[in-house]
Amino acid sequence: MADEVKLHGVTGSPFVCRAVIALNLKGINYEFVAEDFSNKSADLLKYNPVYKKVPVLLHNGNPILESLVIVEYIDEVWKGVPILPQDAYEKAQARFWAKFMDDKCDPAIFKVISSHGEEQAVAEAHEALQFLENELKVKGNKYFGGDNINLVDIAAISIAYWIGAAEEALGIEVLSKHKFPKLTEWSDNYVNCQAVKDSLPPIENLVAFLKKRFSKAE
Amino acid sequence: MSDIVKLYAFRGSPYSCRPEIALKLKGVKYEFIQEDLKNKSADLIKYNPVNKKVPVLVHNGNPISESVVILEYIDEVWKGVPILPQDAYEKAQARFWARFVDDKCIPAVFKAMVSRGEEQAVAEAHVQMQFLENELKAKGKKFFGGDNVGLVDICASYMALWVGAAEEALGIKLMPKDKFPKLIEWSDNYINCPAVKDGLPPRETVVGIYKTL
Numbered sequence: 268m269a270d271e272v273k274l275h276g277v278t279g280s281p282f283v284c285r286a287v288i289a290l291n292l293k294g295i296n297y298e299f300v301a302e303d304f305s306n307k308s309a310d311l312l313k314y315n316p317v318y319k320k321v322p323v324l325l326h327n328g329n330p331i332l333e334s335l336v337i338v339e340y341i342d343e344v345w346k347g348v349p350i351l352p353q354d355a356y357e358k359a360q361a362r363f364w365a366k367f368m369d370d371k372c373d374p375a376i377f378k379v380i381s382s383h384g385e386e387q388a389v390a391e392a393h394e395a396l397q398f399l400e401n402e403l404k405v406k407g408n409k410y411f412g413g414d415n416i417n418l419v420d421i422a423a424i425s426i427a428y429w430i431g432a433a434e435e436a437l438g439i440e441v442l443s444k445h446k447f448p449k450l451t452e453w454s455d456n457y458v459n460c461q462a463v464k465d466s467l468p469p470i471e472n473l474v475a476f477l478k479k480r481f482s483k484a485e
Numbered sequence: 486m487s488d489i490v491k492l493y494a495f496r497g498s499p500y501s502c503r504p505e506i507a508l509k510l511k512g513v514k515y516e517f518i519q520e521d522l523k524n525k526s527a528d529l530i531k532y533n534p535v536n537k538k539v540p541v542l543v544h545n546g547n548p549i550s551e552s553v554v555i556l557e558y559i560d561e562v563w564k565g566v567p568i569l570p571q572d573a574y575e576k577a578q579a580r581f582w583a584r585f586v587d588d589k590c591i592p593a594v595f596k597a598m599v600s601r602g603e604e605q606a607v608a609e610a611h612v613q614m615q616f617l618e619n620e621l622k623a624k625g626k627k628f629f630g631g632d633n634v635g636l637v638d639i640c641a642s643y644m645a646l647w648v649g650a651a652e653e654a655l656g657i658k659l660m661p662k663d664k665f666p667k668l669i670e671w672s673d674n675y676i677n678c679p680a681v682k683d684g685l686p687p688r689e690t691v692v693g694i695y696k697t698l
Binding site for chain 2: 317326329331332333336337339340343344355356358359360362363366367398
């Protein structure tokens with residue numbers, strides 16, 4: 268019996284992108300259901316009544332919510348390319364850093380973008396990014412997952428792609444190469460992984476989306 | 486080779502109690518190290534340099550931080566009484582509700598406590614609590630985890646003990662029985678589970694903390 272997999276999302280969201288990367292890494296066939304923030308579908312509201320947000324993964328009609336919960340679900344259901352480490356301690360480390368992305372990094376990045384690079388917001392984002400820069404330095408690997416991407420790399424997609432797009436859209440600087448050499452190098456490698464490349468919206472589209480969403484009122 | 490398990494925590498914190506309950510559920514021996522949150526130990530800062538927070542579990546010298554990450558780790562390393570469901574979809578549901586408790590429920594309830602039961606704050610807390618009430622109603626079981634305590638129950642310890650303690654300390658009503666009959670029933674069952682009772686701080690301790698709020 269074939270699996271039916273749908274993903275409700277918007278292409279401008281890094282959280283949706285996390286789920287897309289996981290699906291593509293595993294080679295899963297799925298249908299993408301584009302949502303409109305200003306006019307959410309009845310299905311979305313039915314499947315996610317608590318948050319009313321994307322992404323929502325539907326697997327044979329069963330909804331799974333929250334991007335990192337979705338990624339872990341995908342890893343457990345579909346074998347093949349592993350997203351989480353096997354070892355319990357390494358798994359815990361990966362979950363810690365993924366949570367750090369959710370709790371500290373992504374909110375800080377959002378603040379930078381929505382404030383158009385206001386000084387304090389940038390300083391706070393840099394503080395959060397520095398922990399990840401150090402983690403890459405200490406580990407000395409190509410990716411947070413080692414030789415291959417893992418949960419943390421997937422969680423950190425906003426750093427690798429959304430920051431650059433926002434820098435272009437809003438004329439700000441957030442992730443400078445001299446301050447974050449490891450993160451810059453990691454970003455370049457990461458966005459060129461096939462599964463990731465296949466998952467990213469075209470940069471021009473993202474730049475236009477961010478310009479429109481975060482433009483200051485005239 | 487026997488395991489060396491240490492837990493750096495603060496007795497009275499709803500996050501610190503989570504790994505204690507899990508360790509007791511699994512029958513794991515551990516050393517409890519009470520932290521002074523105003524004067525954190527060098528060890529805590531060494532083991533959790535990113536957040537510098539409790540709880541931190543140290544297993545054979547390896548530190549694990551973040552209460553929910555610790556719960557999942559404990560469940561994977563020590564078999565026996567399961568904390569997460571086996572089924573991938575049920576597991577995802579448990580993880581979702583655990584996140585909901587942390588991201589929406591506890592912050593809203595905390596706001597209502599700190600505002601000393603201000604009407605709007607309590608109304609917002611009730612909106613979030615209603616989701617948990619509905620979940621219990623829909624499941625029709627004793628616990629969020631089914632017949633036995635699971636991840637969501639452990640994360641929702643705050644609702645079972647801290648809410649009642651705050652009501653007593655501050656003379657406010659946060660979880661009225663007529664509005665939240667399932668949550669009240671669940672609380673009574675939950676805090677009377679042996680491992681949970683052992684892992685929770687005494688109610689007077691929490692009441693005492695809230696009296697100083």
